[in-house]
Amino acid sequence: MSRLQPARGTADLLPDSMAKHRLVIDAARTASARYGFQEMATPIFEFSEVFSRPLGEGSDIVTKENYSFADRGGEILTLRPENTAGVVRAMISGGLTQSLPLKYFYAGPMFRYERPQKGRMRQFHQVGIEYLGPDDSLADAEIIACGARFLASLGVLDDCELHLNSLGDGDSRAAYREALIEYLETFADQLSDDSKTRLAVNPLRILDSKDAGDRAILQDAPRLQDYLNDVSKAHFADLTAALNGAGVAWVFDPLLVRGLDYYCHTAFEFVTTSLGAQGTVLGGGRYDGLAEMLGGPKVAGVGWAAGVERLAMLVEAASVNNPKVAILTADDGARQAAFRLAEQLRDAGIDIDLPTSGAMGKKLKKADKAGVRTAVIMGTDELAKNTVQLRNLGDGSQQELPLDPDNCSGLAAAIAESLLAP
RNA sequence: GCGGGUGUAGCUCAGUUGGUUAGAGCGCCAGUUUGUGGCACUGGAGGUCGCCGGUUCAAAACCGGUCACUCGCCCCA
CATH class of the missing domain: 3.30.930.10 (Bira Bifunctional Protein; Domain 2)
Known part of the structure; x- marks a missing residue:
């Protein structure tokens, strides 16, 4: 293009x-x-x-x-x-x-x-x-x-x-090769042009020729298995x-x-x-x-x-490995806290996507399309209360959970549990 | 290396015997919805019609070349 x-x-x-x-x-x-x-x-x-x-x-x-x-x-x-x-x-x-x-x-x-x-x-x-x-x-x-x-x-x-x-x-193939060449040379002028050159360069390859005329000639050719x-x-x-x-x-x-x-x-x-x-x-x-x-x-x-x-x-389409959890910030006031939490959750072994642009609706839409199942939503309102919203993108349910800035283990456990749900 | 087919929007494609502002669906963006997705509706952005040259008053369309993709041959360590 x-x-x-x-x-x-x-x-x-x-x-x-x-x-x-x-x-x-x-x-x-x-x-x-x-x-x-x-x-x-x-x-x-x-x-x-x-x-x-x-x-x-x-x-x-x-x-x-x-x-x-x-x-x-x-x-x-x-x-x-x-x-x-x-x-x-x-x-x-x-x-x-x-x-x-x-x-x-x-x-x-x-x-x-x-x-x-x-x-x-x-x-x-x-x-x-x-x-x-x-x-x-x-x-x-x-x-x-x-x-x-x-x-x-x-x-x-x-x-x-x-x-x-x-x-x-080696012995078997050498004997067969000789016999095949001898046989094919009697038809040399009837072979396809490709097979004529093969006869000199690589006679065994004539055996898998796709040319109909070649195939007819090969009907009565000596057979490799008889020379083993x-x-x-x-x-x-x-x-x-x-x-x-x-x-x-x-x-x-x-x-x-x-x-x-x-x-x-x-x-x-x-x-x-x-x-x-x-x-x-x-x-x-x-x-x-x-x-x-x-x-x-x-x-x-x-x-x-x-x-x-x-x-x-x-093969049928294979699944692309996207994170199943995303942290979505509702406003710029939560950017740094979201980054910090993302690192803590990654330390805890959870794959996290952290989109940086777009409005809330946009982020949710993209997360949904990318296969995210659980969204952690953070905004200045939640930060003031030391909480986050945990949203299940499957059924739309949402709960408010406490956020400990120094210890994410409780939140990590809640996220892990949310991913187990069907 | 040889022969056939095809190149139009991000994707899949339409585009009349050559005729003036090149279309659709999907996708994308925005709004309806002032921190919350899927559905729906409305609006919008996006194309030197692969590229170069030729024919013509006029070319996405016709001709030549070229590049790429594609199917077959060849090759297949």
């Missing part, structure tokens, strides 16, 4: 939307704590290699979709586009590979230079967990169950479907047995793939149809090769991340 607008792909989080964000983040924190994940945070920017090494220096993602810049010291830095690489980097640089396994929860802003769309911002927020150390499939099961519990606590799990696939270990070796099959079977035993519903999705080499075995996404094209609400998988690619020792890992904005769109 005017020149003063937020930068493209960013948005202010005003109290109403902030409340929904907090609801989502708090639910994730609570659910992950139940599984023993501990909250941590990594810096919002890192040396660019942290993100570029696992992806390949020249990849489109690195060159076109990151916010990278040189600082005044000439270091090349990147605003984090995701948090897994940062967590793994923290594990390596902190020497934490001595203390495996590690279970971490994080929440915070991420940055990707992409064209904004519904559920796709340039600054967005994620919550996530990373389970570092175990290669046991029960670790995969635990994080998936944790994700399901998180979504359930938000009341959105019923709107989502859990898609699950196995990418197999015994180790890979056992890992997947054990995971699905655990999910079934715990009652976590899932669907097999052979087209759910990850393009990068450090992924292996489990890939999963919770997907909703109610958000249009950006329907993945929580996604993750196993990344046993990532730590090594970052220059550390080989450490297995599995985790997920969820988009806070997307989940916030699915």
Whole structure:
């Protein structure tokens, strides 16, 4: 509208939307704590290699979709586009590979230079967990169950479907990749233009192409699950047995793939149809090769991340935390006494709003709209008698109570009682 | 990066084949109510019609560009 607008792909989080964000983040924190994940945070920017090494220096993602810049010291830095690489980097640089396994929860802003769309911002927020150390499939099961519990606590799990696939270990995937390329090359001229380039750059991604012609060709393509070796099959079977035993519903999705080499075995996404094209609400998988690619020792890992904005769109409005008690002055003679009483009541643990402008009627109206339930009304008349008026904004009843300038405990008790009433 | 749609008051929107003072509802402010909210009524403030340029006697409307939002593609660590 005017020149003063937020930068493209960013948005202010005003109290109403902030409340929904907090609801989502708090639910994730609570659910992950139940599984023993501990909250941590990594810096919002890192040396660019942290993100570029696992992806390949020249990849489109690195060159076109990151916010990278040189600082005044000439270091090349990147605003984090995701948090897994940062967590793994923290594990390596902190020497934490001595203390495996590690279970971490994080929440915070991420940055990707992409064209904004519904559920796709340039600054967005994620919550996530990373389970570092175990290669046991029960670790995969635990994080998936944790994700399901998180979504359930938000009341959105019923709107989502859990898609699950196995990418197999490195050997399995290499064999499949070869077979897929061989098959697709015989159709190379019939593939969509996008898929022609994918064939050279990232052939597995052709599997989730939306092009109808591509999909027809894929009907008879070799299937990833036929190329899994015994180790890979056992890992997947054990995971699905655990999910079934715990009652976590899932669907097999052979087209759910990850393009990068450090992924292996489990890939999963919770997907909703109610958000249009950006329907993945929580996604993750196993990344046993990532730590090594970052220059550390080989450490297995599995985790997920969820988009806070997307989940916030699915959540009903959350309540904004306003004080339920306001002190309203009837005239300027009560200003200082009101300020003093407000501080005393805050010391007593009561949230107090102290509006400073407007006539009595105005203050009451605003307090009512803001959700205030009890108003403490002070004026020079009351001060002269050392009293205040305690007004219940629900039913309009009002009583005059004594005010001890040095001890508000009696008044605090009366206020607390008034808030208990329905 | 590619294609479609949309930009009018704080918000949601109307605005006739281009025609002179651009409207409504909600919200906001004030009054009816001289220290007391919700309801009602009355009045009021608030807009260079996203921005720049063009066509025309005349542009919110038509044309071009640009910015933003939006939907899809791409990408999705």
